[in-house]
Amino acid sequence: MKSAAHDFPSRARAGLQNPDLVRAMARARTGFIDKRRAAVDALPEYPQLRRIAREIKEHTLQHLDYYLERFEARVREHGGHVHWASTPAEAQAIVLDVCRAAGAKRITKGKSMVGEEIALNEALEAAGFEPIETDLGEYIIQLANEPPSHIIAPAIHKTRDQIADLFHARHAQYGLHERRTEPTALVGEARTVLREKFQTADVGITGANFLVAETGSSVIVTNEGNGDLTNTLPRVHVVTAGIEKVVPTLEDMSTILRVLARNATGQEASAYTTLSSGPRRAGDLDGPGEYHVVLLDNGRSQMLGNEFHEMLRCIRCGACMNHCPVYHAVGGHAYGWVYVGPMGSVLTPLMVGLDEARDLPNACTLNGRCREVCPMEIPLSDMIRKLREREFDERLTPPRTRLGLRAWAFAARRPALYRFVTSLAMRVLGLLGRRRGRLRRLPLAGGWTGTRDLPAPAGETFMAAWAKRRVEKR
Amino acid sequence: MSIARERILASVRRSLRRAGPLPESVREVLDRRLDAPAPNLKPALDDDPVSHFVHKADAVHARISRVSTLAEVSGVVLRHIEEHGLGESIVAAPGLEGVQWSNRLAVERRAARGSDQISVTGAFAGIAETGSVMLLSGPESPTTLNFLPEDHVVVLRESRIVPHLEDAWAMLREERGSMPRTVNLICGPSKTGDVELVILEGAHGPRRLHVIVVRE
Amino acid sequence: MPNRVRQSPDDATARPRVGLLVTCLVDLFRPAVGFAAVRLLEDAGCVVDVPAVQTCCGQPAYNGGDSGNARAIAKRTIEAFEPFDYVVAPSGSCAGMLREHYPRLFPTGAGWHGRAQALAERTHELVSFLADVLGVREVAARFEADATYHDSCSGLREMGVRGQPRRLLASVGGLTVAEMRDSDACCGFGGTFCVKYPEISTRLVDEKCAKILATGAGVLLGGDLGCLMNIAGRLARESHPVRVFHVAEVLAGTAGRGIGERGR
Incomplete structure (x- = not known):
């Protein structure tokens, strides 16, 4: 997917002004936050599990080469293929080759963020294949030709009426002509349409929540069952996954599963957790004849051990965006690329470039709620601040901001000058605001006074008053 | 072995500040962890x-x-x-x-x-x-x-x-x-x-x- | 008086020496908060001084990516406050800057890192300092109002301020505190964020205002002047008659003119 992250300001504005999005985000706020809270509170061992889950990921990252090689060896033992891709382009090429070799036409897809990261749908379409997203949310946004706006609920920004319009327009070709708006009807309609696609697909592509080194298994965690129809029915199963998805053992995966489901959807366990290990075995009556895993780097190996290392612990649960006030205000599309909310504010600059995504780290109040809820305790705010530092060092910070910061810091480092300038300024502001106690307008402060009054200062600063008090006390 | 594979593994090792694969002694410890997987914390259940x-x-x-x-x-x-x-x-x-x-x-x-x-x-x-x-x-x-x-x-x-x-x-x-x-x-x-x-x-x-x- | 905890009232050398980090917003916009803090600390038996060389903790530079200037300002602040037993700020955000972030500004092992770390360990937010370090359980103040309390993000998440202000406010005569929904959600201030992304900031403060208004409270209290000025400014612009005070003013019994109210 091509990045539109540079366009954050205008996309954010569009989000703020979209009444449907405002309603959708209000639903998300209560839905995700309350359910997660209840699920976490109901598990007394949660804090320890969270700590262990973090240790497992950290341990794996410290020995990532070892675990990747072990995973690869196991997949081969099962008769599967492991492919390595440094870049999205390489990953695309690998998947296209597999599809061509299989003589494929129709390709079903389970939800995969790496699939989005490497813009797989566009590549498949350009090569003449027919890719079909089968997760209901992904299917909806594929019909609408939009990127996901949430990691768990990609079509969270769509209302039932908008979905009804989409289905009405796009399902007539299947003989479904009635426009229906009830969620039950919409889900039923998608089920009917996609059933046929599942059964006629040649290749099924899924992502992976985990890669288990012990057993050479790729693991998907879903609720709809679409991922399972995708990885069971076609002749070929392709898994696209980031190299950081590997965990050592089934037990380690089990621990992380407990924190993943609770943080993602507030469930104790998702409806379907599926481990795929190679192609169908001798005597099997179903299952794919070929099994491929594409391991994508795309900058991950360089994050390892640097100041963004901890981001590699991310299990893509979405708790950070569910608790991000800025995400709630602007919606996922404002972020302009695959990953949205706080995780996007860190990953997008690292994956598509800081210059392209320079607004993202700045559009954050550093309130720290994302880190507080993150099951992997990823210090998102600190990373966002580090990206700001990089921007400042690489002179990507807008000149006006830079100049303002510099001038202010110049004074702040010189107490006498600072004291002189500020007490003068406060005396003026105090006089201006004396009548109302606040200022409705102020030159150069439109960012504040456009929508807020500025409480007027007392006139005399604390430091001046304190100096007087000391004199009086003496 | 593909070029990408070697490139990625080399990059991982460089980031982990290692010249090559893990030393044998460390591999053995990790092998044991994989060969005899142990449960982590199992939450208590309140009934049978x-x-x-x-x-x-x-x-x-x-x-x-x-x-x-x-x-x-x-x-x-x-x-x-x-x-x-x-x-x-x-x-x-x-x-x-x-x-x-x-x-x-x-x-x-x-x-x-x-x-x-x-x-x-x-x-x-x-x-x-x-x-x-x-x-x-x-x-x-x-x-x-x-x-x-x-x-x-x-x-x-x-x-x-x-x-x-x-x-x-x-x-x-x-x-x-x-x-x-x-x-x-x-x-x-x-x-x-x-x-x-x-x-x-x-x-x-x-x-x-x-x-x-x-x-x- | 029961609210005063003095270890050895007659022996000035045994009383904790507190350096007050006034914070730039209190210094410039609302000195009354600074004096309320001094009063609370002195009532609790501290010897309070205010180093004259302090300006600002350096957060705007730090959060703006200008770590060079942040470091320079941090060094000044460290030097100014090193002689004290404690550094106390009427702000979770500025106290959090000293406690959480100063040590990170300097490489581990460097002399300045050790000095920053030592200062960090002695740095506290005002209300949690009163409650957790000095053991203050109640205050003698009166304030007739139905209020609600906003948890400022840094105070809550960096300094662990949550129960302390509520417990102390419970001892204020005439005051009731009703909880708003999502009291721990950001108000949209975020330092320079509020002027860099004013539209987003306004949405956030509007949501905060709606939750405040939903409680029916006539007064909003909080521990960080940045948040309070943001919320008070928006409430005033939308003509909502909710009065806004820093929690220290109410605890010290000095709450008079609310934030953004005209002088009498």
């Missing part, structure tokens, strides 16, 4: 595994029937069919043994097809902690039976219910030795929240999951 399983499965809207013997399974399936007004042909997992099917039922033993209404399968294990059933793929238990039909009936013996997922992995290693192509952990019927976050059942997988817990 079977009651816990039933309680949790019910909470995620799996239908639970408890019977004494396999002889009662056929009757439960018939009642399920009557209750939901379904046809009397079912697909059973080839490996599901010991069930005496009523002659009202037309039973086929095969993988699933798109038109199948009801499948009946066994289960490798039940996980008390979450109320999930674990099914393993194989000639006796085709995976499509777990996903294509509208109704999935699972026959689970009480003796196969274990407290935690970790216990099921231990059982899998002991009884099977290696991973089947597919392991399915199923926790309630198929569901989605993708339309305005309204949770609805029957997205792509079975609309109804019925677990028959057999005491014998």
Whole structure:
């Protein structure tokens, strides 16, 4: 997917002004936050599990080469293929080759963020294949030709009426002509349409929540069952996954599963957790004849051990965006690329470039709620601040901001000058605001006074008053 | 070996400040960790595994029937069919043994097809902690039976219910030795929240999951 | 008086010496908060001084990516406050800057890192300092109002301020505190964020205002002047007659003119 992250300001504005999005985000706020809270509170061992889950990921990252090689060896033992891709382009090429070799036409897809990261749908379409997203949310946004706006609920920004319009327009070709708006009807309609696609697909592509080194298994965690129809029915199963998805053992995966489901959807366990290990075995009556895993780097190996290392612990649960006030205000599309909310504010600059995504780290109040809820305790705010530092060092910070910061810091480092300038300024502001106690307008402060009054200062600063008090006390 | 593979592994090692693969002594420690996997923390359960399983499965809207013997399974399936007004042909997992099917039922033993209404399968294990059933793929238990039909009936013996997922992995290693192509952990019927976050059942997988817990 | 905890009232050398980090916003906009803090600390038995060389903790530079200037300002602040037993700020955000972030500004092992670390360990937010370090359980103040309390993000998440202000406010005569929904959600201030992304900031403060108004409270209290000026400014612009005070003013019994109210 091509990045539109540079366009954050205008996309954010569009989000703020979209009444449907405002309603959708209000639903998300209560839905995700309350359910997660209840699920976490109901598990007394949660804090320890969270700590262990973090240790497992950290341990794996410290020995990532070892675990990747072990995973690869196991997949081969099962008769599967492991492919390595440094870049999205390489990953695309690998998947296209597999599809061509299989003589494929129709390709079903389970939800995969790496699939989005490497813009797989566009590549498949350009090569003449027919890719079909089968997760209901992904299917909806594929019909609408939009990127996901949430990691768990990609079509969270769509209302039932908008979905009804989409289905009405796009399902007539299947003989479904009635426009229906009830969620039950919409889900039923998608089920009917996609059933046929599942059964006629040649290749099924899924992502992976985990890669288990012990057993050479790729693991998907879903609720709809679409991922399972995708990885069971076609002749070929392709898994696209980031190299950081590997965990050592089934037990380690089990621990992380407990924190993943609770943080993602507030469930104790998702409806379907599926481990795929190679192609169908001798005597099997179903299952794919070929099994491929594409391991994508795309900058991950360089994050390892640097100041963004901890981001590699991310299990893509979405708790950070569910608790991000800025995400709630602007919606996922404002972020302009695959990953949205706080995780996007860190990953997008690292994956598509800081210059392209320079607004993202700045559009954050550093309130720290994302880190507080993150099951992997990823210090998102600190990373966002580090990206700001990089921007400042690489002179990507807008000149006006830079100049303002510099001038202010110049004074702040010189107490006498600072004291002189500020007490003068406060005396003026105090006089201006004396009548109302606040200022409705102020030159150069439109960012504040456009929508807020500025409480007027007392006139005399604390430091001046304190100096007087000391004199009086003496 | 591909160029990308070597490039990625080299980059990983560079980032971890290592010149090459891990020293043998470290590899041995990690090998042992993989060869004898140990459970991490298993959350305490507040009652016996079977009651816990039933309680949790019910909470995620799996239908639970408890019977004494396999002889009662056929009757439960018939009642399920009557209750939901379904046809009397079912697909059973080839490996599901010991069930005496009523002659009202037309039973086929095969993988699933798109038109199948009801499948009946066994289960490798039940996980008390979450109320999930674990099914393993194989000639006796085709995976499509777990996903294509509208109704999935699972026959689970009480003796196969274990407290935690970790216990099921231990059982899998002991009884099977290696991973089947597919392991399915199923926790309630198929569901989605993708339309305005309204949770609805029957997205792509079975609309109804019925677990028959057999005491014998 | 029961609210005063003095270890050895007659022995000035045994009383904790507190350096007050006034914070730039209190210094410039609302000195009354600074004097309320001094009063609370002195009532609790501290010897309070205010180093004259302090300006600002350096957060705008730090959060703006200008770590060079942040470091320079941090060094000044460290030097100014090193002689004290404790550094106390009427702000979770500025105290958090000293406690959480100063040590990170300097490489581990460097002399300045050790000095920053030592200062960090002695740095506290005002209300949690009163409650957790000095053991203050109640105050003698009166304030007739139905209020609600906003948890400022840094205070809550960096300094662990949550129960302390609520417990102390419970001892204020005439005051009731009703909880708003999501009291821990950001108000949209975020330092320079509020002027860099004013539209987003306004949405956030509007949501905060709605939750405040939903409680029916006539007064909003909080521990960080940045948040309070933001919320008070928006409430005033939308003509909502909710009065806004820093929690220290109410605890010290000096709450008179609310933030953004005209002088009498």
